[in-house]
Amino acid sequence: MLDEYFSEGTVMYRDGVADWEEAVDVVSGPLLDLRKIKPSYVDAIKASIRKPGGTYIDLGQGIAMAHARPEAGVVATSLSVLKVGRPFLLDDSQDHPISTLFCLAAQDSKSHLSLMQSLATFLSDGRNQERLGKATNVEELRAILKEER
Amino acid sequence: MKILTVCSTGLGSSFITQLNIDKALKELGVTGVETDHSDLGSVNKGDADVIFVGRDIADAAKDLGDVVVLNSLIDMKEIKEKLAEALKRHGLDIHEEEQTA
Numbered sequence: 001m002l003d004e005y006f007s008e009g010t011v012m013y014r015d016g017v018a019d020w021e022e023a024v025d026v027v028s029g030p031l032l033d034l035r036k037i038k039p040s041y042v043d044a045i046k047a048s049i050r051k052p053g054g055t056y057i058d059l060g061q062g063i064a065m066a067h068a069r070p071e072a073g074v075v076a077t078s079l080s081v082l083k084v085g086r087p088f089l090l091d092d093s094q095d096h097p098i099s100t101l102f103c104l105a106a107q108d109s110k111s112h113l114s115l116m117q118s119l120a121t122f123l124s125d126g127r128n129q130e131r132l133g134k135a136t137n138v139e140e141l142r143a144i145l146k147e148e149r
Numbered sequence: 150m151k152i153l154t155v156c157s158t159g160l161g162s163s164f165i166t167q168l169n170i171d172k173a174l175k176e177l178g179v180t181g182v183e184t185d186h187s188d189l190g191s192v193n194k195g196d197a198d199v200i201f202v203g204r205d206i207a208d209a210a211k212d213l214g215d216v217v218v219l220n221s222l223i224d225m226k227e228i229k230e231k232l233a234e235a236l237k238r239h240g241l242d243i244h245e246e247e248q249t250a
Contacts, residue, residue: 106160
């Protein structure tokens with residue numbers, strides 16, 4: 001189950017954030033606290049988003065997955081997620097309103113296969129996309145992740 | 150036939166897209182198509198028959214051959230439609246009538 005990949009405190013809900021950078025800080029915060037990633041990984045994510053085409057982490061349907069290369073500072077493969085009540089604009093781009101931001105820290109490009117399979121299955125399900133969009137608290141988010149199809 | 154999904158880091162967006170294409174291939178009843186994911190920097194023209202990318206790196210990938218641009222990487226309907234078109238373009242038979250909803 002996808003839920004198992006989210007450690008305590010890594011599923012978050014906020015009414016809103018000031019901007020996309022704050023969203024990245026919030027979503028990566030618990031992974032930093034748990035020492036799953038280093039501060040350099042957060043910097044790399046922000047730098048990647050600022051680059052031309054950096055908004056490619058927008059998967060569609062208001063869902064984005066912040067990530068960077070493992071060597072940028074991943075200690076252990078991990079996931080976190082932030083749902084915001086008011087969407088923010090990724091890289092301040094009107095084309096990229098985001099309400100659910102995942103943070104993916106993968107130790108290498110192949111070994112996180114089972115995690116990615118769960119995540120891909122979960123995210124490509126239209127019902128899950130809709131439920132994520134409607135969630136207004138951590139309990140609801142946890143329940144959606146738990147009932148992953 | 151080989152399909153490659155490409156994003157800037159080569160392990161997040163492109164991996165999810167690859168897994169969704171695998172799923173779409175299954176749903177379309179197509180076998181024998183190899184899929185993989187990679188980062189933009191290490192892909193060369195000719196590495197795959199078809200390359201799938203998200204809209205944000207469409208420009209950067211435009212010289213890589215048969216490039217399919219996705220608006221959403223998690224919209225199975227769009228992925229399936231564009232995948233079916235690409236497979237037909239490359240002469241693969243698709244038995245869509247066998248599909249169940």
